[in-house]
Amino acid sequence: MNDLTQPEIVSLLFYGALALWLAAAIPRLFRGRFMAGLAALTFWIIAFLVVITGYSYRDELRGVASHVIATVVPGMPMQVSASEVAVMRSSDGQFLVRGTSGDARLSFIFDTGASAVVLRAEDASRLGIKPHDLTYDVDVATANGHAMTAETTLPELRIGSIVETDVEVLVAKPGALHENLLGMTFLNRLASFTIADNKLILRSR
Structure with missing residues (x-):
């Protein structure tokens, strides 16, 4: 128990109490109907x-879910x-990388040939940048x-858990x-x- 966090202890106590309540309630609910009660008890067990197995392997299951989503949703x-x-x-053979800046979702082509992160004017507008006020030099x-x-600066660019400001x-x-191009300034x-x-694979410092 010393290795468990407080939320984990609370969860175990809750599920333990729920199991005890069900074990006591089912015989009363199905009095005279032994087989129906046994089936209900088996279901809840x-x-x-x-639930306990899923909770025990929650980190592994999150990893599997993340892998499935990454495979189904490109980038x-x-x-x-x-x-x-x-x-x-x-x-198509490229790496499409999905990210966010503030509340805006962005998609990039991974491009080591680009000396910087390059944004489409349309996406820059969604980030509050006014393309027509910029100097294209x-x-x-x-x-x-x-x-x-x-040239301009993004306050934040996030790719998964990697955040650069x-x-x-x-x-x-x-x-x-x-x-958009995910270039070398990122x-x-x-x-x-x-x-x-x-x-x-992207690795943060």
């Missing part, structure tokens, strides 16, 4: 064991460890060529970019990023 970060997230390769190299962009980004001219802040078995 199995349900109780399922959804999968938590590997406290400092690592992984993204599965998309069917930065020529940025991407995997698809060059584009004229404007005050990230330098470039905003492309309206209509000039089809996808990637250089990480401890490392690797690709193996069709999986991109």
